[in-house]
Amino acid sequence: MPFVSPEVFLKERVQAIQDYSLLTGRAVANIFTGPHYWDDVFTQMDSIGVGSMPIVILTGFFTGCVLALQSASSLEEFGAISMTGNLVALSMVKELGPVLTGLMISGRNASGMASELGSMKVTEQIDAMRALGTDPTRKLVTPRLIATVFMLFFLTIVSDAVGIAGGALVSVALLGLNASSYFHASYRSLTYAGITQGLVKPLFSGFIIATVGCYFGMNTKGGTQGVGRATTQAVVVSSVFIIVVDFLVSRAMIGFFGSQ
Amino acid sequence: MPSNTTPAIAPDHASLDWPSRDPSLEGPGIPVVSFEGVSIKFDIKPVLEDISFTVMPAETRVILGPAGCGKSVLMKLANGLLKPDKGTIRVFGHDVTKMRETDLYRLRARIGMVFQESALFDSLSVEDNVAYRLHEEKVPPEEAHARVVESLKFVELEQAIAKFPSELSGGMRRRVSIARAIITKPDLILYDSPTGGLDPITSTTIVELVVKQRDVSHTTSLLITHRLQDAFTLAMHRFDPKTGHMEPIPDGGIDPSTKFLVLNEGKVVFDGSTDELVHSEDPWLKAYLS
DSSP, rough: OOOOHHHHHHHHHHHHHHHHHHHHHHHHHHHSOOOOHHHHHHHHHIIIIIIHHHHHHHHHHHHHHHEEEHHHHHHHHTTTHHHGGHHHHHIIIIIIHHHHHHHHIIIIOOOOOHHHHHHHHHHHHHHHHTTTTOOHIIIIIHHHHHHHHHHHHHHHHHHHHHHHHHHHHHHHHOOOOOHHHHHHHHHOOOHHHHHHHHHHHHHHHHHHHHHHHHHHHHTSSSSSHHHHHHHHHHHHHHHHHHHHHHHHHHHHHHHHOOOO | GGGGSSOOOOOGGGGOTTTOOOGGGGSSSSSSSHHHHEEEEEEEEEEEEHHHHHHEOOEEEEEETTTTSHHHHHHHTTTTTTOSEEEEEEETOOOOEEEEHHHHHHHHEEEEEEBBBBBOOSSHHHHHHHHHHHHHHOHHHHHHHHHHHHHHHTOGGGGGOOOGHHHHSSSHHHHHHHHHHHHHHEEEEEEEEETTOOOHHHHHHHHHHHHHHHHHHHHHHEEEEHHHHHHHHHHHHHHHHHHHHEOGGGGOOOTTEEEEEETTEEEEEEEEEEEHHHHHEEEEEEEEOO
């Protein structure tokens, strides 16, 4: 990697932030003005939402399983093994469900968006679209933004549900707990504040995945090597953003609802 | 080929409401494209420096020059896909350097562009690629299909209508790209190296299509090439509607509507007719042409 002067480095970063902000602003503004490409929105919903179901279910299920398994030994020391359901449900709904789903979707779809749009960019398809009188942000970015935010919300709910089910399976089959008491404890642990926190996070994560993936795709330079670089950067940046924003949202929600 | 195979696509461009349209800047004798002192650089490297030339209505302007001299950049500037650092570019009387992107989309409805590597949309079939602009304009499906068939007939590729770009050869992709560019019967066509990377026989097929479009529709066009033989084929041939093929202009004649612009290292080294080009005394030009 060539060394650049601090001035050039800073200018490049500021330019990147400006470009990202402009792209994001245009993509959001396009939601409120026509024309809309609803066919593309539904195609993306199918690709991002339905296509991601297997990894979300598997990740959520086994996270719930391992959470129950690991927490049970610690809870047993305090004679609180019956609280396993509380711990699994609370962890899944407030934190692990949203974050892990966000990270999995980021790995699958931010990379997919960056590589697809990046390939279009280096083969001049984006320029061709502009030459044919179509706004690429409206046609390519806005549908992905709407689809990701909308579908990640429901994928997170699926992940939470199968995580709690996975915890139940381990608790009943391996730890010998009563299924009814597990689900009762899970249900009682969930509060309005906790659920709200868990459902607000995927809205931010979806926004980050779509905008970061599309930004790196639309700004790809340097042929096929550039597409590979854009894909990697999209996954890394969106994953880090998701975790940072998760912390910020958690802090904001605790400030708003209290530490329930 | 009879002239009725020309795509009969005539959206009434004149009726479009152009935000900054000045009727006094359009018409016979007024350039369709004009570059005035245009310069652009990428990072610190100058790509084009002080480029000035005009393209008159019904003129075919061949842009020649060695690889990397800025030909494709010039083409993208003409379509407003890039903005110059300096100078003015007028297309149909509009200063594209000052237009907003939303206004440029409307102006581009009058411009067809054939990209260097075709730039067909991978995920769309040939029919959807060619009909892309019609779909955007909400043309009824039956009418769009008829116009796609007509446009594909023009490039003699109607049998490939249901195929996808990945199933086509390089030459076929280039022909589909031409069909996509001409489907709305544009007033200006930009060909960015339409024969680049193709074998000589396929190149001649593509040049024949350009000659056909020039002689049948008399559309103003800019064509980039670095192949001298393609440029001179274009200048010395005409399309014969009776045989459906191009033929040499008798007695070594030259098409008067075909003119040349030669670039080298981002600067204009020649701007004129075919005759002036072949009789130029410029040492670099003589070496380049030989």
